[in-house]
Amino acid sequence: MPDQFLFAVEVMINGLMAGVLYALVALGFVLIFKASGIFNYAQGVLALFAALTLVGLQKGQIPFAHLINAAFGTKVHYFGWTMPTFLAIALTIGVMILLAIAIERFILKHLVNQEPIILFMATIGLAYFLEGLGDVMWGADVKTLDVGLPQGASEWIEDRSAVLGGDGFYGFFIDKLDIVAALVAAVLVISLTLFSQYSKQGRALRAVADDHQAALSVGISLRFIWVLVWSIAGIVALVAGIMWGAKSGVQFSLSLIALKALPVLMLGGFTSIPGAIVGGLIIGVGEKLFEFTIGSMIGGATENWFAYVLALVFLVFRPQGLFGEKIIERV
Amino acid sequence: MLDAGRTQETLLEVNNIEVIYNHVILVLKGVSLTVPKGGITALLGGNGAGKTTTLKAISNLLRSERGEVTKGTIHYRGERVQDLSPSDLVKKGVIQVMEGRHCFEHLTVEENLMTGAYTRTDGKAAIAADLEMVYTYFPRLKERRKSQAGYTSGGEQQMTAIGRALMSRPETVLLDEPSMGLAPQLVEQIFEIVKSVNENEGVTFLLAEQNTNVALRYAHYGYILESGRIVMDGPAADLRENPDVKEFYLGMSDTGRKSFRDVRSYRRRKRWLS
Amino acid sequence: MRDTVEPYVTEDGRTIGGVVMELKNITLRFGGVVAIKDISFDIREGEIRAIIGPNGAGKSSMLNVISGFYTPTEGEVWFEGKPRPKMRPYQVAQQGIARTFQNIALFAGMSTLDNIMTGRITRMKSGLFSQALWMGKAEREETEHRAAVEKIIDFLEIQHIRKTPVGRLPYGLQKRVELGRALAAEPRLLLLDEPMAGMNVEEKEDMSRFILDVNDEFGTTIVLIEHDMGVVMDLSDRVVVMDYGKKIGDGPPAEVRNNKEVIDAYLGVSHD
């Protein structure tokens, strides 16, 4: 059945696209892991926070309005202006950088040279804090995010590919938002790879991940490196927040996209930027194809666990992930 | 005091410092020392005497180990440096080679060396030239430059760590146990390198060593540290002649070198302080 | 003991036994790097066998081969007269081969006592249930082994740090604890990788004393890697010299010391 085959292809293409969206979230994790060996649990919340800030700025929401109203009995909500998108994005980036500075100043600085699990824990504290802060600042209702990204099926592709199949086939469905996401992801991955592999800062970043103390001893300023990567991770989170927020509105659940990124991260390797994208693509295609072929027979909604099982299978053969740095085992 | 090694201005001055780890473990109980510019100063002492702690106090790496200097002062070129960050100190020209190598495992040997030049701003060419210099000092590293440092042998890692420090064009190097785990030939070689860097480039060294024998041969001045206190200091040549140092740090008896086989009919040393 | 070779008399007149272990044409490669190139030598019952050589020569790798952590690319390890089949390191340990590590590999989160008790793990047999209830066998066994471990603690003079977490100990003491952990296994063959690196003379003397005592009192066969030529010359019965994966000398210390090739490759100047 050629149609069946074409459907499978369609599912694959959409899997690839979904994978790109996962990878966007995974990328933020990778950056921070690479630079400090920190498994950043707060990455999802960071995306939420960035998206909330963006929408809040765009719509001219008064930050902490709820708190102010509760404390002073006032009734303020909006400034009454709306901000042009690009300006809002620029300001949000500014906020993310400030946040990175604060994170370094109040958390990381005090936790130099601690074991990974402790740093992981600190990011959990951060996640709680940011979640609360985001809510207090901007409120917990669903917000519509509109930065002018195209949405919906690309009719151009749909029309042109419809001829491939029979009557039951309507052409390939590809979401325009996904195409934008893929382009953005490609740019991000390439530039970040170049940055970390070939620049002096990139080298310093990998050095920090290996050994905090030694990095300090050769004069690398941990504080600077951390502010740098957390800023970049914040910006990546903003990108992820925009892409996901455009689909679902901005709300608490946005922070749960981190769960979609975990298997990607593990499959690709915690330390590899290209790994994040390749991992994303494999997971995206794998889970969608499985749901398409077998999942629907055994009751559906298999994607969540299948992503992990797939990652697990890969890890059994390569315990450091596809592109992760080999775990050095020596005595 | 004799003037060996003290002929020039004082570069580093540590004044009566006390160090506490984890808020409870008192390790240094008032250590003072001075390092003259252009000299090689050795810090000697047994295990756990506090050599590493002293060096880390100077380079400000203590904080990351939950240790702190609770008393006393540290001055570098007359300026108080206790509150600077380690990277500021590197910019001022003080770099530490840490005990136990601490190479960046996942970076190649060459990348490790390049991180040493992180704070430098004098251009790629100068850095490349220094890289060549390090390779001439340590030809073995050139052979292994593309290997991940995590997979190189202990000695190779030690060379990498020293080379990495030299890459920063330091004014003062704090060298912690450079000879540990190195083959005898290489120990000599490394000290020769220290000496020639010291003489040719005018780099000042403060080195903590267990290998008293070699250290005192190359150093100008020595301090002996025990249980967190300086118990003796003097020009290296004098220390080498001191009978106690001879017996307990150099392993010499009146009749030349003692055999390790004879240690069993053994007399416990006396401690200067404990 | 199945003697494969006649007993052997050392320089200083001590008699040592037959061959316990024989390494036959060992080659070890990591990708392009050849760490060990076709090396053969034997280890005799009760001797102190030193391995020396420049840094990166492959000494530690050789120890790793013996303790089963690396599988040689080519060649065989014969133990007690039989070729040893491929086995996991813990199985090798169960055969009575214990070791210390070049970069201290203590269990940093545990106390000195627990670290040394871990050394006896191959000898402790009580099951999960009896341990869960801490009755009968488990408790008896624990007390018994504790007594044995206390002997080692006394022997190494580390009573005062019995309950200290080892992560906090100074380097020299950590090395000593590591030795204790290896000794606790009451091994037939004890492998020591640079046990005295980073020690001053006094501490080396202590360590030498322990090594000699173990060798004498328990008749433990010892393989020793060390860079301090004084120690090697004084303690060892026979010395293997390696240089970048090759064997360049093998024999009693005095002989090795004067070997031209060894001097060039390793010693630099002749030591006495």
Add this chain to the structure above:
Amino acid sequence: DLVFPDLSYRTGPFAAGGIPFSDGYQDYFTLVNERDGGIGGVKARVIECETAYNTEKGVECYEATKGEGALIYQPLSTGITYQLIPKVSADKIPLHTMGYGRTSATNGRVFEWVFNYPANYWDAASVAINYLLDENGGSLEGKKIALLYHNSAYGKEPIPTLEALAAKHGYSLSLLPVDSPGQEQKSQWLQIRRERPDVVLMWGWGVMNQVAVQEAANIRFPMENFIGNWWAGAEHDVTPAGMAANGYKSLNMNRIADFPVFEDIRTHVHGKGLAAGDGSNVGKVLYTRGMYAAMLAVEAAKKAQEIHGTANITAAMMRDGMEALEMTSEMMEALGAPGIGPEFSVSCEAHGGSGMGIVQQWNAAEGRWIALTDYIAPDQDVIAPLVEQDSMAYASENNLSLRCE
């Protein structure tokens, strides 16, 4: 005073739905206090407790408030409802689960303390099918209907009913589960696109709704054939998709209109600065529903006062009031909310109300829901046996003897 705990959720993944409901629920009690001086002269006191839609926090809230003399619980969460059913039965406090919770609790013979009027999930499923029957000239023979559901107890509720109805009306039903929270629905919508069902029904909550509406628009599924249940039909479910959501339909158990009671709320509650929340939700779907819930509680309390002849009623009396509740058009008119819900009456056997619902449609240009139908009755022939079966199983599992006999 009369205590009405409000187990709300203003944080967590479902806050968007929890906030307006709770605002409406609380504002109405405040209104009754401010305008009428309370219920039968006794002030109502609302104790709000945040559950974050989390069952454990729900239990904590229940335990914390029940000692205050709580008269009725309205947890707005199927999960918490299941925790509370045994607890309220033991503590003898009525539980009202309006259009959610355990469907078979509609059988008052088994569930003495649980009420789910005016309608339940199975009613909803049947109302939707009856609406479709109506649209399709009385026959669904050969039609393909897909159910897109939240993969949880809540989402699975309508399946038995829809299957029974499929057997009756001859449509084919395909099931598409979406895992919580439901941000990724690509597979499901690609499948819908392939299979082209005539109608997609949705049992969603939280972010799942928003994504589904967006994805439906993406594949250009005809919105008028996409029908959500009454928990998938609020403003915030459709606004993120913008104009693309135009035409999306959903069920409702309460009509949306500019009821006179809102004016009262604005003057007596918001005007005095007593609004719950930020006061921006008046008139929204879930606000109206929350207010309706409070209205039903107040009416039941009045009934209880009437029956027992005391203004200071207890939880047990409240239950009696609920069981005797009768909502007529006149009453609703008098309350300033004409036609807000269907007419219904509660009895010892029947705790489930009439089960009627309307279908409404989103008009994106005007940004409001427009009712398409009047109250549609469910098909009790199909539902009643299912209820009987499930509630009897519960009774036998828990050794309950039947009431009302």
Add this chain to the structure above:
Amino acid sequence: MFYREAGDFKTSYRDDSQTFPIKFDRFRYYAVLLVALAIVPFFIDSYWANALLVPFLIYAIAAIGLNILTGYCGQVSLGTGGFMAVGAYACYKLMTAFPDVNIVLHIIAAGGITAAVGVLFGLPSLRIKGFYLAVATLAAQFFLIWLFNKVPWFYNYSASGQISAPERTVFGIAVTGPHTEAWAKYLVCLLFVAVLAWVARNLTRGSIGRSWMAIRDMDIAAEIIGVNPLKAKLTAFAVSSFYIGIAGALFFAVYLGAVEVGEAFGIQKSFLILFMIIIGGLGSIFGSFAGAAFLVLLPVLLKNVLVGTLGWPTDLAAHIELMIVGALIIVFLIAEPHGIAQLWRIAKEKLRLWPFPH
């Protein structure tokens, strides 16, 4: 001044390796146990039991279980929720299939079944290490939840897919079902906690515990020393899952009485319990209690203060509560990275030196 080892000499190795070598600690422990067993049950009301103590005790069991795996054996697991679900569903199936067997046996058997499942999902740990291992356990988490949600046999084909615990008694006193008294719930959980904590303590001080810790601290060295990694890791998985299974069974049967799998045992639960042991202290049984207390009691306390005492709006209070919990976690970590247990230990060390500063 009482807090000294001095004068408290040990004359046998047995005495020396007991749980509380210092007399004062020993007495305090017995005192706590006595109060918990003999006094609290007479005063407990249903709020204290259902909202605070019962969840605290159950989480403490789960935390001890996870601490055995993660804190003692060093294997990071994010499958706790899934394993709790196994315990809960196993208990449910057993309760409904064998109504006449004592519930305590069901709970223990549920632990046993969970242990078997745990071993199965522990197998990949032989190859996969560190945070990567989390993937194997996450696969368990998501797969198990999916399975219990999807296969009607597990929930006895009930319409909603929820499971509810029927009433069961011990010595004629109801411990599950709606008519359970607060004190009965509390006491059942307390006894399980007491026994399980004692067993955990025994396991961790013996040779099995040491082999776990050796694997945690340096797995390669441990293997070369003679620790069989397969055995060590799998026993850790088994014992840990046993505990978690029991916690799951109690959570379902005694505490909540009815659960829906995705809601009660979702990934959030796995994270929550992991947070507990990290905050409490990895590799410490006391830490498991401290962490469980911190994360169960603190939010309730904060809520009561913010809403009850200060009268803030509930949503604002909930948000601020999140911020405070988050900030406190960070503050704790900065003060002492090794958890509350370590803070406690340092406090004791200081006390021992008191009045001298060092």
